[in-house]
Amino acid sequence: MKKKLALLLVLVMLFTLFAAGCGNTDEGGDKVVKIGVFEPATGDNGAGGKQETLGVQYANSVQPTVEIGGETYTVKLEIVDNESSPEKGVSAAQNLVTSGVSIILGTYGSGVAIAAGKTFSDAGVPAVGITCTNPQVTLGNDFYYRICFLDPFQGTVLANYAWEQGHTKAYCLNKMGDDYSAGLVNYFSKAFEELGGKVVKEEFEQGNADFAANIATAKKNGCDVFFAPVSTEAAALIIDQADAQKIGMPLLAADTWDSNVILGAAKGTDLEIVVTTFYQEGGDETFDKGVKAWIEGDSTNLANNGGNSEIAAVTAMGYDAYFLALEALKAAGSTDPAKVQEVLSGVTYEGVCGKIVFGENGDAVRDMAVVKKCNTTDGVWEFVSNQYVK
């Protein structure tokens, strides 16, 4: 009996193998071009990754076809979950390139992007980073481009801001093995020390939930600003503890904190939270209205956006990235990834988050970051200023 069961199991597996092998070929009808979406849906960066994917999906609903070489193609999104982990991300990337995509968008979280970069370049499929800000993502990889600003820039902007506000000693917290937060802390502390400030650095491990000690250490060392550019998951816990222990100093963070998770956690507290980001709601009326209606119109989208229709900057960036990908496909005049890669560095696009022009290393040229502050009574972001660095 058991033998038969085992046999049955093997047969099912073989059948699946067969089905998986044939899955790619049975699409008839319209011409289809595939755009890969390489984003986390689970793990530490899941919330942000989902919001970024929403931007791409919304853009796809606005413009579902593209004109390539005189023919109309339907755009199909291939979405994979890279589980926010560099290790799992590589096999997800492998899965994506084998599904025949012409260009890849993503990912949220620099660590996974760095790890998967080799898979993309080996397969010869170009990738466009949406909000991975660590310089190492595109450095030395001809197939990785990106449309956001970089950590050295963002770190410097934040350091300047903190120094201008009269802070002299900063407590910096980053997650271990996370290139995003580690990179930002590194560039922030360099810039802050150059300005004459002092820095206390600590790290926490993946899955840590206990930030009480970190806040106590910041207080003990007499710091006057708490810099924690971590994922939204950890951020919510930090906010909760900071409120319980009456931290008494502003919390400073970067683009990840520009999320309604933070707004929800901070609502009703008396904390001061300042972040730098790519986009502030109100930057583009039509986009704001359209995306809000689209998110509210579908319960899955609403859940993926964290339960309300507050627009995250990463959603706007995802929206821009999709249209940039369409421009690249048009310019290439072909769905061949190699052709797309050839033309990608010359593609420009005027998006809702500003103009995208690729410069050195395939990084977009950007010299402006939006500084926002959290209004903790109403739970919304308030625009503070646009910061520039020469």
Next chain:
Amino acid sequence: MNFFVENLPYILAGISVGGQYALIAIGYTMVYGILRLINFAHGDMFMVAGLVMVYLAASLPVYIAIPIVIVFTVVLGCTIEVVAYRPLRSAPRMSIMISAIGVSYLLQNTALYVTGGLTQTYPTIPWLAKTVTVFGAHTKMVTLITPVLTIALVIALVILIKYTKIGMAMRAVSRDFETSQLMGIDINRVITVTFIIGSFLAAIGSILYFSNYTGVMPTSGSMPGLKAFVAAVFGGIGSIPGAVIGAFIIGICENIIKGMELTVFSNAFTFVLLIIILMVKPTGLFGEKNIDKV
């Protein structure tokens, strides 16, 4: 005095987390005492209790949700025992431990699926989450409640084990499994009661722990679980006061290490402690000597 005020937050955090580990550790020590099984799934049950609370509190008032969470955890604990451990009672010890690891894997992955891998924010239990001031240090009410509640529960448990019939049966089974069976003790009943008590305390521990550290994720349970097991070994497996003392020591030491800015080693320290105690006094602080019989 200044030194005291500066370091008080760490000690407070240590005592409170120690109490929470203690509540989990009792479950480990009792199950191990009777079944000689490291119930790897115990830590994950603690996490599941947290998640159930998150989902219940979304639609029910907290005071109704709490008893449901406790009942659910107890039922879950007993179900795991009946489904995953009871069929393997006569199997080698390695198989039953693998089964425990399998259950832990299943619970974690199910939690991952249900939550979509996102951290869930634990509901605020109004009174527990209130901020209070102790000698100038701000902390949550739960920090002060935990040690008191833990000690009260432990005293109740010790009385139960010392003076009731089922308590006597439990002691007998943990002393000698086969003989007590021959003496007419219903082994399965004793084991079920053990799991009920263990799960009940884990549910209470989970409410206290997550009120303090408000993020519940699928892996939230594994580290506290392992630490609680180490606490149980440290105190001497099978000894309830031992497990509690072990848990407080681990909780406080780990926070002092964090205060020394060696956060990386706060988890590793627990295991260093384990290895030292296993080398020096394998039976733990209060453990009884166990002679191997051929």
Next chain:
Amino acid sequence: MTELTKRNKSILSVIVCAVFLAAVYIGDMLVPPTSGMRMLFTVLEKGSVYALVAVSMNLLNGFTGLFSLGQAGFMLIGAYIYAIFSIPTAMRDSVYQYFEGGLIKFSVTENLGNALGTVMGDFGVMLGEHIGMIFLMLCAGILTAGVAALIGLPVLRLKSDYLAIATLGFAEILRAFFQWKAAGPITNSSNLLRSYTTYETPLFPVIAAGLCIAFIVLLINSSYGRAFKAIRDDEIAAEAMGVNLFKHKQMSFIISSFFAGLGGALLAMFQSSVASTPFTSNMTYEILLIVVIGGIGSVTGSIIGAYLFVACSEWWLRGLDSGAFLGISAGFMRPGFRKVVFAVIIMCIVLFYSRGIMGNKEFSWEGLVGFFKRIFSGKKKTSEKNHKTNTDKEKEAR
């Protein structure tokens, strides 16, 4: 059908291996990198690595009866030693970006490649790099074994579950050391190590893992292997028969760790980037579950288990996550569902099929022939008969 002689069987085995390797080589050449069948090679590579690690764990858990849960820690050491010493000097500044390029300023593979390259040109570069890779893999194994020897001194005196939890603890301690900021100039703290030399053809991990597993099989069939099994079956009886308990336990522990370290180095090559974060107890559990699926005490079982596990988790069951599987699509199939299904399957194996795929049997040509006979004859009688003769043979073999 005539019985196969021993000589014919080994010839058959060699032919099958050669054909398999040739198929892999040709397949690798023919299948373009964006084709769906490429996943086959990913599974083959990762499966080989996991097979090696699972067999090394089986040597300890299944053949010596030591329940150790430190595998992930040993793999971590191996992976890091390989990665640290093979990052090209030009890349060191960018990899060790927070530690001013790190302390180590040379790359074994690069240096050997350059040295031989000046003599023999391009072929020399390739040869030198491969010699460097093999040399580093061996170093990874030896250093891991050395660490294991130290850990083994206190830990191996412990019994069953205490041993399990102590090895688990050591793995966590090792991980903490690798993540320590002060060790950053060497280990890059908790940040990713990448850009190091990796293999180019899927043949490399297959052959490397194959050779290592062959060595373990030889060991198990030697007098040492018999001593290990004696310890597993009854420690006291083994000791009475003159087996030095501690010596043999330590030997098994060190050899197992050697191959775990080597497997770690291969895993690092497969991933092309490595960080300490994923080497947690969960990784050890996964490997343990592979061993259980395959059958505790069966090398063939562990190998089959590893390939099945990797294929299911990386490839076949992915459809469960994306919402369409075997033509069925449903709303409840969303990210993470694959893992739930997987965990349920594993629990079923643990509870109802605890012997795993192979039990403690090994692959043999007779077994394979018998298996197919039973399927195609379809008659219950013959199957029973075959079964009986098989068990009889086993008894005789013992």
